[in-house]
Amino acid sequence: MKDKNVELRRVNVTRYITPLREGGSMPAIAEADDGFMYVLKFRGAGQGPKALIAELIGGELARLLDLKMPELVFAELDEAFGRTEPDEEIQDLLKASTGTNLALHYLSGSITFDATVTPVAPDLASRIVWLDCLITNVDRTARNTNMLVWNKELWLIDHGASLYFHHSWHNWEEQAKRPFTLIKNHVLLPFATELARADEQLRTMIGREQLEAIVAQIPDDWLMFEPAFETAEEHRQAYVHFLETRIAHSSTFVKEAQDARAALI
Structure with a gap:
């Protein structure tokens, strides 16, 4: 890994x-x-x-x-x-x-991705859809793709609308196991024909050590106003637990994405 x-x-x-x-x-x-x-x-x-x-x-x-x-x-x-x-x-x-x-x-000279102009390879589309299912990203739609084309490559930007459960932390442990129904609006879903393969590959690339290293970088003062947790470290560990649980149940959100794609075609 x-x-x-x-x-x-x-x-x-x-x-x-x-x-x-x-x-x-x-x-x-x-x-x-x-x-x-x-x-x-x-x-x-x-x-x-x-x-x-x-x-x-x-x-x-x-x-x-x-x-x-x-x-x-x-x-x-x-x-x-x-x-x-x-x-x-x-x-x-x-x-x-x-x-x-x-x-x-800042990617100077980049242009906004347009799915009607720029085709995306099935493997890449499937990996991006998988990630957005994992982090419950509601904001990668045809209306607002939050992707750029720069040097003829597709770049992801703006994940601020992800992890929307953390605005209340209500029933968050159960939410970690749920499918992501809003994936039906994902701009790359029509291209994502290799979701099962993406799941098999990507779920092995994210372990607890990597998750803890990422959340360890969150500044304490970004975490201090959340009443659901007594300490910043407890707050960080909740993000780790949410993502670990979600990865362990990735088959649930992958099936939801596959079913949503099937309904499109």
Whole structure:
């Protein structure tokens, strides 16, 4: 089992370039002190740190499974940053996001994936569908694919809508065993003819050690406002348990995806 977990780098945001207003949480393109541009996701946005946790877990799992994913970094925002921003809405967002945020390396020149233009190989489509079933990603639809084509390759972005159970943690242990019915809306489902093979391959690539390494990177202050858990570590272990349980019951969500695909054709 390959260990691809690498500690996320930390950068300091030096310049706010432009908002991406098509995103519900209003991310932005920003420049950091390493000279690179990033798509910056703010902890002060609507869903708060939970969206960043889902982004981190989903993105790092994608990378672990050999799927193309822009580098994730922790992006530090100084409290003085944005004081000169003339837009009050953006200024309020920046003030609420002081501290550690999350950012994805900006893929300059990329284009939004369009399933009617760019065919996707069955193996790749099946692996992406499998991942999105695992993390219950509701946001990879024809309307909003959250995939880019860059250098003629398909790249995954934006997993912030994943793991939606964690917005309440209600009955989460039981939810881990359930199928993911919303997979019927997945933009790649028509191409995903090799789901059984993907399941056989991918479920062996994610072990407890890898899951713990990923969740260990979640900053404590992203976890401190959840009343369901007494400590940050207990909170982290709940994510590990949820994903471990889900992998152990992957046949359930794979069958749901297969049945949903059969209903399309």
